[in-house]
Amino acid sequence: MAVYTDITEDDLKDFLTQYDVGELTSYKGIAEGVENSNFLLHTSREPLILTLYEKRVEKADLPFFLGLMQHLAARGLSCPLPLPRKDGALLGELSGRPAALISFLEGMWLRKPEARHCREVGQALARMHLAGEGFALKRPNALSLEGWKSLWQKSAARADEVEPGLREEIGAELAFLEGQWPQDLPAGVIHADLFQDNVFFLGDELSGLIDFYFACNDMFAYDVSICLNAWCFEKDGAYNLTKGMALLEGYDAVRPLLPQERQALPVLCRGSAVRFFLTRLYDWLTTPEGALVVKKDPLEYLRKLRFHRSIASSVEYGLKVETGA
């Protein structure tokens, strides 16, 4: 359960006096998520999400995240909106943490997505990339090459505890990625964490995207690679070509991938596998026993990384025609 910071009813009621949201009728911590503390509130008017921002969120980045949700929603993307306080601010403080009230998005995330859902995710990701155009604020990706190296420095000494030989393998992978990382692909605002628990569906229809707290400026095709990793592998570790094809077709139908983006997919998939492997490994090694959070398995991403190393051409991800390769 991801509630790192507890709140008292009195403090919450006091916090809510700064907003025009009616009377609090109930609240409870939300079990899902690993990054921030989230609470579901009911008021006399509407359900709301209260988020207390935790360790990985820099306070200085919050205007980017909250402003981005407003920008995307204003351009027709279905996503939650931060609620302004009576004084107009989007951000307050509760239990010593930066805190915001966010509108409640209807829907549920899919535990067993099928290819048709992956197609919708591809489309929604591309729509988000287009809708992000014109957003005035910038946020470089803190979890790209440099960020991976510093995370690795913090975990490398203990990596072999998780699997013998990891220290050497990941060291070599980072050196490879540093040499091969694409530099000139189309870039803009990306979600950077569009996993299954961050995409809501109502029935079979995608109802919206949540959790923009890793969003940043980076390559669009890198975001596609994150989604391939998150949506197109089965529990047994096998890549599902049908899902990959659907996700890529969905994306391509809204924002066609350029030949150089298609060609870069294998290295981008390796990079995004390393990125999630490293945050999971760090959390695995540092989260105290008994913490109210379900730790995610780093080895799942090690297996994905190894799969991507075996890929000779982007066609193997389900791209129908590879041009310019």
Ligand SMILES: Nc1ncnc2c1ncn2[C@@H]1O[C@H](COP(=O)(O)OP(=O)(O)O)[C@@H](O)[C@H]1O
């Ligand atoms: N705007 C929202 N509307 C409805 N449910 C939400 C909303 N934001 C978060 N949630 C719920 O809280 C859970 C955790 O949110 P998330 O943003 O993924 O957490 P974290 O910040 O830890 O990544 C989600 O899986 C969902 O159940």
Ligand SMILES: N[C@@H](CCOP(=O)(O)O)C(=O)O
């Ligand atoms: N998606 C990340 C963890 C962060 O995601 P959250 O939405 O659960 O906070 C991973 O799977 O490693």
